[in-house]
Amino acid sequence: MEVKTAKKEKIIKQAPITVSGAEAVIKCLLEEGIDTIYGYPGGAIMPVYDELYKYQDKIHHVLTRHEQGATHAAQGYARVTGKVGVCIATSGPGATNLVTGIADAQIDSTPMVCITGQVGSHLLGSDAFQETDIIGISTPVTKWNYQVTKAEEIPEVLAKAFYIARSGRPGPVLIDITKDAQFASMEFTYKKCTGIRSYKPFPKVDLFEVERAADLINSAKKPMIVFGQGVILGGAETLLQQVVEKAGIPAAWTILGLSAMATDHPLNVGMVGMHGNYGPNVLTNDSDVLIAIGMRFDDRVTGNLEHYAKQAKVIHFEIDPAEIDKNVKTEVAVLGDVKETLQLLLGYLKPNNHDTWHQKFKDLYKIEYDKIIKNELSPKQGKLGMAEVIDEINTTSKGEAIIVSDVGQHQMVACRYAKFNQSRSNVTSGGLGTMGFALPAAIGAKMGMPNRQVVAIIGDGGFQMTIQELGTIFQTKVPVKIVVLNNGFLGMVRQWQQMFFDKRYASTELINPDFVAIAKGYYIKAKQVTERSQLQEAIKEMMDSPEAYFLEVKVEQEENVFPMIPTGASVSDIRLE
Amino acid sequence: MEKKNYTVSIYTENNIGLLSRIAAIFLKRHFNIESITASKSEVNEVMRFIIVVEITEEQVKKIIGQIEKQIEVIRAYYHTDEELIFQETALYKVNSAEFVEDLTIQDFIKETNARIVTVTPKFFVIEKTGKRHEIDNLYEKLKPYGLMQFVRSGKIAVSKNEMPISSILEEFNAININS
Numbered sequence: 070m071e072v073k074t075a076k077k078e079k080i081i082k083q084a085p086i087t088v089s090g091a092e093a094v095i096k097c098l099l100e101e102g103i104d105t106i107y108g109y110p111g112g113a114i115m116p117v118y119d120e121l122y123k124y125q126d127k128i129h130h131v132l133t134r135h136e137q138g139a140t141h142a143a144q145g146y147a148r149v150t151g152k153v154g155v156c157i158a159t160s161g162p163g164a165t166n167l168v169t170g171i172a173d174a175q176i177d178s179t180p181m182v183c184i185t186g187q188v189g190s191h192l193l194g195s196d197a198f199q200e201t202d203i204i205g206i207s208t209p210v211t212k213w214n215y216q217v218t219k220a221e222e223i224p225e226v227l228a229k230a231f232y233i234a235r236s237g238r239p240g241p242v243l244i245d246i247t248k249d250a251q252f253a254s255m256e257f258t259y260k261k262c263t264g265i266r267s268y269k270p271f272p273k274v275d276l277f278e279v280e281r282a283a284d285l286i287n288s289a290k291k292p293m294i295v296f297g298q299g300v301i302l303g304g305a306e307t308l309l310q311q312v313v314e315k316a317g318i319p320a321a322w323t324i325l326g327l328s329a330m331a332t333d334h335p336l337n338v339g340m341v342g343m344h345g346n347y348g349p350n351v352l353t354n355d356s357d358v359l360i361a362i363g364m365r366f367d368d369r370v371t372g373n374l375e376h377y378a379k380q381a382k383v384i385h386f387e388i389d390p391a392e393i394d395k396n397v398k399t400e401v402a403v404l405g406d407v408k409e410t411l412q413l414l415l416g417y418l419k420p421n422n423h424d425t426w427h428q429k430f431k432d433l434y435k436i437e438y439d440k441i442i443k444n445e446l447s448p449k450q451g452k453l454g455m456a457e458v459i460d461e462i463n464t465t466s467k468g469e470a471i472i473v474s475d476v477g478q479h480q481m482v483a484c485r486y487a488k489f490n491q492s493r494s495n496v497t498s499g500g501l502g503t504m505g506f507a508l509p510a511a512i513g514a515k516m517g518m519p520n521r522q523v524v525a526i527i528g529d530g531g532f533q534m535t536i537q538e539l540g541t542i543f544q545t546k547v548p549v550k551i552v553v554l555n556n557g558f559l560g561m562v563r564q565w566q567q568m569f570f571d572k573r574y575a576s577t578e579l580i581n582p583d584f585v586a587i588a589k590g591y592y593i594k595a596k597q598v599t600e601r602s603q604l605q606e607a608i609k610e611m612m613d614s615p616e617a618y619f620l621e622v623k624v625e626q627e628e629n630v631f632p633m634i635p636t637g638a639s640v641s642d643i644r645l646e
Numbered sequence: 647m648e649k650k651n652y653t654v655s656i657y658t659e660n661n662i663g664l665l666s667r668i669a670a671i672f673l674k675r676h677f678n679i680e681s682i683t684a685s686k687s688e689v690n691e692v693m694r695f696i697i698v699v700e701i702t703e704e705q706v707k708k709i710i711g712q713i714e715k716q717i718e719v720i721r722a723y724y725h726t727d728e729e730l731i732f733q734e735t736a737l738y739k740v741n742s743a744e745f746v747e748d749l750t751i752q753d754f755i756k757e758t759n760a761r762i763v764t765v766t767p768k769f770f771v772i773e774k775t776g777k778r779h780e781i782d783n784l785y786e787k788l789k790p791y792g793l794m795q796f797v798r799s800g801k802i803a804v805s806k807n808e809m810p811i812s813s814i815l816e817e818f819n820a821i822n823i824n825s
Contacts, residue, residue, distance in 0.1 A: 204663055209670045213717045214663070233717055266818040267659050267720040391711030 085256035090220030091116035093257050095124050097227035100259045105129045107139035111159025114186030116251035134537035136163050138509035140170020144179050145513030148496045153180040153234050160186045161199030171241045172210040176500030180239035182230045190218040190247040203245050212240030220253035232262035237270025238389045274405035282384045282401045283417030289358035291426045292318045298325035299363015299407050306492045308411040317422035319430050321349035323364045325499045328489035338430040342370040343634045344481040348433035353378050354641035362386045363407045366396040376639030386410050440645045452625040455554050459486040465612040470522040471514050475507035475531035478560035481630045483526045505534030511549045529555040539591040542617050550611050551619045556626045564629045588619035595619040647702035652724045653803050656695040657811045659718040671712045681800030689811050698801050732803035736781040738772040739795035745770050754787045
């Protein structure tokens, strides 16, 4: 018997081969199915880059122009594919430049593995050249991090890194590898990680809670669903739609939930939160059962918590136990992957419709349409507005494009107006609000989904935070479409200054360069639009371009985004002007 | 909600960096840690942190959630003093001359059930294990005699109720063997 087992193992087990720690890193990436990575070389990571040179036919390394660009590109790649995004940087400033992207991935639950070089282990703690304590620095913003000082640790640690990054509620993992560990040789074998005893990524589903949730939903008169990115991360888009349709419940989304359900679905009632739609915000405080699915009640969603859905019984479908009752007290908490829990819920739901209740959403939409949307989509005069541009993109994309937005007014407008038929199509920095996110994220998104149209919508402020990634676009020839909505201001901050600081525009006006000339300097096709009459044709030309294309649209300088829930106000006190 | 002393017990894997990861969670919410101890636990290769913090019950629940989310944390619990058996230990270093000259010090030691750990010609070291107020009480008594050094440990505690770490780990092993 024993002999038999031993024989079996011998067949399954790969024969170990002797490689350097650096080569082991590459082999681990290949074992995890990684074919595209983003990064920037430097002293302490050079052994890994030397191996990348040898493996360039197997792994496409994209040289970004800044390490922050590498993280956002990896994020963009991860967000559209669902795979783990990978980026590599050297020690010291290379590593610290990753921090913004890591923090962004942490708060937006994006699976990412960052590999950083570190000074030799004998130099650790000596303030050596380009030494920084990246483990200490990244601890609060990573799901897990680990410093490797011995080559033989690499396979097990990287296997764990990928498992942790993608399982449960995904997040970023940073692995710091000392230079001597990259040089040292080791016996390489790889075993994928399937479990860690102290880590429970998928909480056990309590059927009783699912039944309690179903009972509440079945007897609700005014139920409302608010779904978030959890639906996308769990791959539960179809189930969500089935739940919505079977129980006839109006469904609203958080900014990261956008595209999990088709935007033109009759029961899709729009976005909740600070610049969300009028109906779902107001009616949050009228609903009797509020069903939160894979979302975390961010303050930008809830407004003043003292006046948030107090009349409603709240049901929370959530994978992360730490999110339960964190911000909003729940009546029923259904822990687990929504793919599992929504499937179970579906079995208990009674077919229903809530037409009278749904009509309320439609009535409020009508108010919002008359007061805001109509004017924004078809203004008769004045300068171009941001919404018109998004709408024109919709016309060409027919809801099939991936829209990558940056942060600020244009982001809110893009998310309010963009049409989506497919999931994983809205890529934006939600939780962290990272300006400069969109340009590099669009690069990653296009590389992850090369057959889909990828359009980056960026403000003139955020564009200049990572503008150097135009170089990456030029070098890799990645055909992304870039739209800069140029209003000459840090628009969102300016809007707040106008509304809450008596129009004292402190440091929000931007004197901008010739963006078209800059894009052309990178040999990217570029055009500027200033007039409404040019817009349609320019968008079409951009969308039809087989190559990368840069379009600058000069828009109204002092446009404000409405509706708006002012800070500290209740969701139902959302302002239309 | 009322602020109270809560004792947080955290069972973890024995890994470098976990202390700062746990401390960062308290830092993020701007909570001051009253005391912290780390040691091995009743389970092989499992560490136990005991952190005392003065916050509300709602806050401690949220902290526990954030702590348990950390990959290498096996389980975290919180208890009030009533739910625990707990002790602190203190060392008092006093001048030998004072000690020999004034016999009241010796009375203090007897009264408080303290113990003499070391005697040298220059100094004595007294040890006292007990509740915080007992340690403070002896401190106040010795202070007039010129304490050369004083140190008190963090709180160590065991709960009256069970904290079934072994069975949690066994459960994991069972799942992993089956799959």
